[in-house]
Amino acid sequence: MIPPVFDYVRPSDLGEALRILKEREGEAKVLSGGYSLLPLMKLRLAQPALLVDLRDVGGLDAITRTGDEFQIGGRATHRRILEDAALGAALPIMPDAAAGIGDPQIRNWGTIGGSVAHADPSADWPAVLQALHASIVLQSADGERVVPARGFFIDTFVTGIEPTEILTEIRIPVPAGRTGGSYKKLERRAGDFSTVGAAVQMTLGADGRIGQIGIGLTAVGDAPFAATDAEDALRGAQPGDEMFRSAAGAASRQSRPANDSHGPAEYKRAMVIEMTFRALRAALARAQG
Amino acid sequence: MTTQTQPRTSPEIGGMGHSVKRKEDPRFIRGAGEYIEDVVLPGMLWMDIVRSPYAHATIKSIDASEALKIPGVLAVITGADLEKAGLHWMPTLAGDKQMVLPTTTVMYQSQEVAAVVATDRYAAADGIAAVYVDYEPLPVIVDPFKALEPDAFVLRPDRGPDKANNHIWHWESGDRAAADAALAKAEVKVSQDIYIPRIHVASIETCGCIADWDAVRGQLTLHMTSQAPHAIRTVLALVSGLPEQNIRVKTHDIGGGFGGKVPVYPGYVLAVVASLTVGKPVKWIEDRSENLQADSFARDYHIHAEMSATREGKITGLKVKTIADHGYTDAAADPSKFPAGLFNVITGSYDFPDAFVEVDGVYTNKPPGGVAYRCSFRVTEAVHAIERMVDILAHDIGKDPAQLRMENFIQPEQFPYKTPTGWEYDSGNYGVALQKAMDMIGYADLRKEQAEKRARGELMGIGISSFTEIVGAGPSKDFDIIGIKMFDSCEIRVHPTGKVIARIGVQSQGQGHETTFAQIIAEELGFPVGDVKIEYGDTDTAPYGLGTYASRSTPVAGAATAIASRKIRDKARKIAAHLLECAEDDLDWEPGKFTVKGSPDRFKTIQEISFAAYTNHPQGMEAGLEAVDYYDPPNLTFPFGSYICVVDIDKGTGQVKIRRFVAVDDCGNIINPMIVDGQIHGGLTMGFAPALLESITYDELGNNLAGTFMDYLLPTAVETPRWELDKTITPSPHHPIGAKGVGESATVGAPPAIVNAVVDALWHLGVRNIDIPMTPQKIWAILHEKGIS
């Protein structure tokens, strides 16, 4: 319940924050909303020597659109994402996911950047970002790099971020044409982590066949991942229930769920099929509507 | 006893039947409640507890040297320290014994191993992280059936060589031969294993205390979360040797109890020892994880039930054998003659002659406890079993479950009704309650809808629970807890200006006693409810009582309050006669005044009489106007009800959705309808949660798999159904105000209604029973096995 002793600093701009991370490499942890990190520190499962609070660092929480890309600041809260009208209109999968993260208080403070960098194996954004083929912007005192979401989530609580970096922005391409997405989260109770979370974004060609497709899954592997086998099966195919069930089966076979308090692995594998199927159907309906 | 359906007093007086707004609320809505964590005493220190990660292990060494170096850490207490004072073990409320701190062996995961005392909470937390305990793991027993095997590890060698096994006690009730005979000649037999898993009350406030030893005065004050402060005081006196008049147990506002704040936890005793040792107040407030992992659990009953019936569905007999998993010691706070509580009420609402119930208690490597979570002393387990068996019987013979219940109910004219296990039900009208529930929910239409849906392959179910509760422990000839009889009390004092203070021996944890007990006095004496102050929880001032649990407050302390009020009314009559210069028999009473018969303008109000008690009382009469009553109930009371639940099952995910839930309750005459409804809302929610969401499970190493609120799933407002309530009123003939108690009825009645609904939805697939919690994965596995998903 009580965290161990640590130091705390609140830099006034991004440059200062990045300098501190470089100077104290390995010892410092970024504090954004804190609603993922602080619970771990209270259980003494995380014991950073220094917390670098981004509270006073401005300019990192905007949601903007430039052409066919949304830029979401790393410090945008789940609530801000949930309520952004333009984002929700173009990519309803985003408010789908935001609405189910934690509870209202958590959504007020938790940030997408913090959540993504924390990389809980059951977190929702990593699945959504992989379905959307998003990119992640990482800044350090030495510069900036942009990495694809696919490949960023390496293992349980392990991402491609360096200890000296801050996740400052997420870039999401808006697919052209008839596109639709959906996030289906199976949970035991409101506010819970996913038992299975399935994110789908699909684009239809003029002939009605599936063009671009992205499927992200969470809570059924060491890290959230892209269901590439299912994607391969669907690309170029005519959408339909049988096709979707078959693809969902491929997604399930690519999953590696653990037996835990959310249920046995066999159940979760079946739920990957069910939730992927539901997400595919809902994404199709949005693409067609 | 008359049925009271309408209030007899004005709203200003606020007697029975008025939904008086609660008198305790003004402080709570302002955040001005005083819970134990809010209490601060000068010089107060903090205590935190080192806990075992192992479920069963030898302690090889405890090294506190690093902890003692931490600034602010003042002392570390271990079992070796307690052993010097003979305090390392203490009695439980069930006549067994439990460790305060172990000297050689830990027996459950999260068991207390050492206590750290520090100047503040944060130093204490650092302190416990710096105490290094060297454990050597031992074989773990988490399965009570394995615990009973002949070569099982003996968990309690302290019981001596002639008890070298894990069997605690055997208890039986009823007539085994008669039940066997009924089964042998039965036209229809139903047999079922039912497991009711461990759950935890998880009141939003955890347990805690401040132990304050004043060496100068030789006075120990224990501020604590306790549902039974007087019993705690007496136990403390017996265990510590401190004189009982110098021990004061004081409860403050309690944030929910539900039975979880009855036991004496080691933390309380450690805080007392710490305070005695350092001579300062010591505060201990447990974390949620500690609360879930170490404090008194509820349920954990492995039930095997057999029911016999005619082929038309008339029940003829019941035989039940249960293995009760008690954890490493029996610390269940049951009345001493009832180690399985009131489980033998398992014959339920039904009229049949032969029954036999036996229960065997077993030790395992788990925390102790057993009766908590609004169980009414194991009545949740009993009602779950009988309502399941009745439903299985109905489905087996193809009879509608409502119809089968109607045909088997004890009829109104049969009360008082003696059950084959020895209880005498006071009153009931089961058929009327069930019919009311059926009408409310539209039962016939629902059955039609179900048939249509079934034809389309949709899974919809309807489940009924028609329960009889048993509360108000209890009559002195049968009931005691560690020898103390289960009376309860009320002491009322009227002030000259016609205001009242009353103290009671029970203890609210949210039940609204400051309001409802004032309403009893308002009803009996006509003082406006706003003029009556109710106090409880301070053992220096409140009369001795056994506390609040098992829905006993209204049946026992409520009766004491009515009787004490009537003693005052008797004296008031004498004073009135004196003031009005007439004979006592010439006076009519209505709440608030005595009037001379036939002369409506000649009366005295209760306020005038109160003043006269101090200023103008008859010669030879004692001054003052007060009374005390210790009430020994002649019997228990038997609230009842019928609940009906409609569920729809999502075939894709196995999720159960409760579409509707109707609850018709009968708790006799009602003091405050709004408060009664609140108790039922809360009780239903604590019945639904174990049915679908909550359970404590252990792996084979005794690791608790639901030890935080992340995995021990309390329902939020989103999952909780929108309860629909109604009432019937069948007073208790033996209770002074005809009331029965209601706090736990809904938690008792709800789970089987939900299970019955889900099994009803799946019966046609060959499903006969599902153990709770009916999680989606459990339902899905069934559907998958039947080829449905």
Add this chain to the structure above:
Amino acid sequence: MTTQHIRVTVNGTEHEADVEPRLLLVHLLRENFGLTGTHVGCDTSNCGACTIHFDGMSAKSCTMLAVQADGAEIKTIEGMADGAALHPLQQAFWDQHGLQCGFCTPGMIMQSAWLLGQNPDPDEDQIREGISGNLCRCTGYVNIVKAIQQAAGELRSADAAK
């Protein structure tokens, strides 16, 4: 033990304190400032009993640090009434029997106040979703919903009257 000096405005009053960085905000409020209306009910940020307003947003004060509140405006249950005049939510919880033991009540009222600030006319589903981060063990939520509905009506009328 290094401490930091912080300035926090609570219920309109500025407070100063020297605190360890690890001091939880809920403990700052309860123990340093004596505002014990905000409660602790769990250790995994689930129960919501600790809910307060932080710069106008509802927050779980057990999941935040006192140092994060340096320069912030905090509102707790003690700041809801206007002297003797109860806030409509407080009145409504009383009128509708929306509390029993009272332990979850301050957090529940603070979350409800924030909810109604966001959505002055929520339907029942929105109310239940809005308080899904606040656990109650006593009431079964039925009367809490009624209390929020009553307060919503009062607040809308009061707004309309302005």
